[in-house]
């Protein structure tokens with residue numbers, strides 16, 4: 628039987644940002660073989676209407692042994708390994724279709740929450756071992772990244788073979804924070820110390836953390 632690939636997904640830019648480090652990290656690993664595993668990469672739309680179907684379709688099409696999804700968490704300072712997806716869709720900003728979900732559910736008949744089935748503690752330890760800041764997180768938020776995590780976990784439960792699924796949030800790129808700092812200075816409407824979203828990590832480190840996650 629052919630080896631099953633690892634699916635790495637990365638969200639497209641959203642929220643008026645020109646780049647998403649998650650999408651860029653996905654592009655750096657796709658098409659490679661890492662720890663003997665073939666990596667298939669897909670960009671995901673920041674679109675509530677495309678979930679949960681897109682997750683089920685990708686698992687059906689690719690039959691991956693595992694799915695590692697990536698998204699940006701603005702202001703995060705480290706590799707943030709999510710433990711849990713919740714059945715809540717409640718957005719702070721509209722998605723890329725202009726939809727602003729308030730107090731909705733991902734699936735009205737679904738479980739309240741689903742736990743990541745990736746070896747999250749092993750990933751955390753291995754990433755830290757390489758000197759890259761990382762920690763486990765008990766909330767992926769209630770926006771598209773949480774919807775993605777929940778949807779893949781649910782789709783995996785329906786699949787005929789086991790699929791380990793999980794989500795990793797990544798920080799801004801340093802270049803993005805430099806742009807933000809420039810904008811804050813130019814707008815001159817809040818003091819710099821009122822903002823707490825200026826943490827960043829370079830793309831090479833983010834990609835290395837994804838490689839390590841794939842290898843666990």
Ligand code: PCA
Pocket residue numbers: 638639641647649673697698699700767768769770771772773
């Ligand atoms: N981050 C958002 C959605 C897309 C992304 O990269 C989130 O954390 O939900």
